[in-house]
Amino acid sequence: MRPIEPLVLETLPSGRLSIPGAPPACRAGLVERARLHWYADTGGDPAARLADFLTGHGLPVADLARAAAADDHRPGAVCGAAVLISAAAGARITGAAAAAPTPAPAVPDLVAVIYAHPPHPVPPPDPRPPATPPRADGTPVAGRRRVGPWRVGPWRDSWTTDQHAAAVERARAAIGRGDVYQVNLVGHAHAAHTGDPVPALTRLAGLPGARYGGVLTGPGWAVGCASPETLVTVDGTRLTTRPIKGTRPATTAGRRDLLASAKERAEHVMIVDLERNDLARVAATGSVRVDDLYTIRRWCDLWQAESTVTARLADGAGLTDLLRAVCPGGSVTGAPKLAALTQIADLEPVGRGPAMGAFGWIGAGRLDLGLTIRTAAAADDRLHLWAGGGITWGSDPDAEVAEAAAKAAPLRAALAGPTPPPTGRGNQPIALRS
Numbered sequence: 288m289r290p291i292e293p294l295v296l297e298t299l300p301s302g303r304l305s306i307p308g309a310p311p312a313c314r315a316g317l318v319e320r321a322r323l324h325w326y327a328d329t330g331g332d333p334a335a336r337l338a339d340f341l342t343g344h345g346l347p348v349a350d351l352a353r354a355a356a357a358d359d360h361r362p363g364a365v366c367g368a369a370v371l372i373s374a375a376a377g378a379r380i381t382g383a384a385a386a387a388p389t390p391a392p393a394v395p396d397l398v399a400v401i402y403a404h405p406p407h408p409v410p411p412p413d414p415r416p417p418a419t420p421p422r423a424d425g426t427p428v429a430g431r432r433r434v435g436p437w438r439v440g441p442w443r444d445s446w447t448t449d450q451h452a453a454a455v456e457r458a459r460a461a462i463g464r465g466d467v468y469q470v471n472l473v474g475h476a477h478a479a480h481t482g483d484p485v486p487a488l489t490r491l492a493g494l495p496g497a498r499y500g501g502v503l504t505g506p507g508w509a510v511g512c513a514s515p516e517t518l519v520t521v522d523g524t525r526l527t528t529r530p531i532k533g534t535r536p537a538t539t540a541g542r543r544d545l546l547a548s549a550k551e552r553a554e555h556v557m558i559v560d561l562e563r564n565d566l567a568r569v570a571a572t573g574s575v576r577v578d579d580l581y582t583i584r585r586w587c588d589l590w591q592a593e594s595t596v597t598a599r600l601a602d603g604a605g606l607t608d609l610l611r612a613v614c615p616g617g618s619v620t621g622a623p624k625l626a627a628l629t630q631i632a633d634l635e636p637v638g639r640g641p642a643m644g645a646f647g648w649i650g651a652g653r654l655d656l657g658l659t660i661r662t663a664a665a666a667d668d669r670l671h672l673w674a675g676g677g678i679t680w681g682s683d684p685d686a687e688v689a690e691a692a693a694k695a696a697p698l699r700a701a702l703a704g705p706t707p708p709p710t711g712r713g714n715q716p717i718a719l720r721s
Contacts, residue, residue: 308520308648308655309402313366317402320344320365324505325376325397333376333397334610341368341606344401347651348606352524358651363406367650371398371503371510371659374639377615383628389638390445390475393666394508399649437482439670439703445475445637451691452684454634461630462680469557469621470630473675474691475637476699484509484665491663491701496586499646499657508666510641513698514657515586516593518616518645519566519609521654526566526598530558530618531660532677533581533592534690542583542590550681551592555581558677559594561617561624568612570598586661587697606649616658619643621677640664642673663698672698 309317323340325333338348345365347354360366373396378386389396446454451474458470480487485502488511492500497513504510517529533551535541545551559577567575579595621627641664647656663672674695676687 308650308653309367309369310360310650310653313360313404316405317366318405320401320403322401323397323399324395326392327373327375327379327396332380332607333372334380334607334614337370337372337397337399337610338606340399341401341649344368346401346649348649350603350605351521351609351654352600352602352604354651358653360404362404365401365403367402367648367653369398369400369402369503370645370647370649370656371395371641372610372614372645372656373397373641374615374619374643374659377644378628380610380614381624381628383615383625384632386628386632387635387638389640390477391508391640391664391666391669391671394510394641394664395505398503398505400503435482437484437487437704438480439487440479442476442478442699445477448688450636451688455678455682455684455687457634458630458678459680459682462678467621467623467626467630468679469554470627470634470678471619471621471643471675472631472678472687472691473619473635473639473643473673474695475639475671475673476695477672478670478702479668480665480670481668484670487511487670487702487704488663488665491661491698494587494661494697494701496584497661499659501646503646508664510646510662510664512646512657512659513661513701514646514659515584515591516616516618516658516660518647518656518658519613519654520656521600521609521652523652524600526570526600528562528566528596528613529593530555530562530596530616531584531591531593532558532618534676534694535590536693537585537588537590545583545590545592550679552581553681554677554679555592555594557622557679558618559596561622562594562596562613565613565617566596566598569601569604569608571601574599589693606654609654614645615643616645618677619658619660619675639673640671661694661698663702670702672702674698 341348376396488502491511494513496515499514502511516531520527532555535545575598581592584593642659642662644659645656646659674691676690
């Protein structure tokens, strides 16, 4: 167990942060003012801890509907905070049973980085690595960046394909007993690496379709996200979530099959209903609506089905209320949420780490958090990534194993090295719009 520690304040290396949701006009000039690191094994409520930290630094999150009036972009003012919430923190927020330990314990379960406008104009950041001052005797010292070529060793999965398929069957058995309606199963893989992981994670964050593409770093760890999925946004009093469920190869036949699949539609609609219920917990009565249902979008070389659910934020709802309503995201748990989380804790041998949590920006009057699917982490000279899918009574174990592998493949390719540009128009990726 870690001792309970005070808030960790440190400098974030320049050029290593790209958080969606931050005001575009502000991003280039923001400077870090403070940060919070919290680990699940220290105890406490991460939602309350985050709200207290943000409030203490001038972000009014106790009543999100009234926060827009405090939006301030003058020199020296706080603009907002970059936020990362792990799967374990999300489960803690909703009161779920503890799952398997994270394979990347160096990565905090909650990160919040306060960014402010500088008191005076600042020049653009130097893209080169920062110089390291010499020792007192004039001899040089090694810089903080890793040296040597980037290499990724062989990937090792935390369960075999047979074990994954057996877990799908066990989830189906739980559904057959009536314990749960749907369970999202997530697998983990890890690989040794040499060299600086940040450029590789930046490539991952730039994958086509990444609404929430960004990299966040800390001492001894880095997280890259290429998620296309919106967990929740708050714009004034408008709440939005965009659950994604249903995957096929990005071919004409794959799109046709996804549109026609009764199993995928049933799985998708179940999660849309769950998200409607989640938003209703912090929404004005009667304001929840489904604006789009089962729209086909593209992420890398996959088609995925997405819906848009909106609502009007209830008066007096604060950040802690919102996080307790939506965390963890329904599309990475299943339904009912607590019952699904109990199954996940029993079925998954490895924790989800920073994946299947939340990643984005919280500012005055503007909150934008993505669900950390398509996410990788670097810690202790190892890369970690996670991928999975929703299990229903109609799931085929072999198909579920193949779907998880298809979701992980673009992440592994991006981490391995630069991808040659496409040679034909038919290979051009389609980017999702924010």
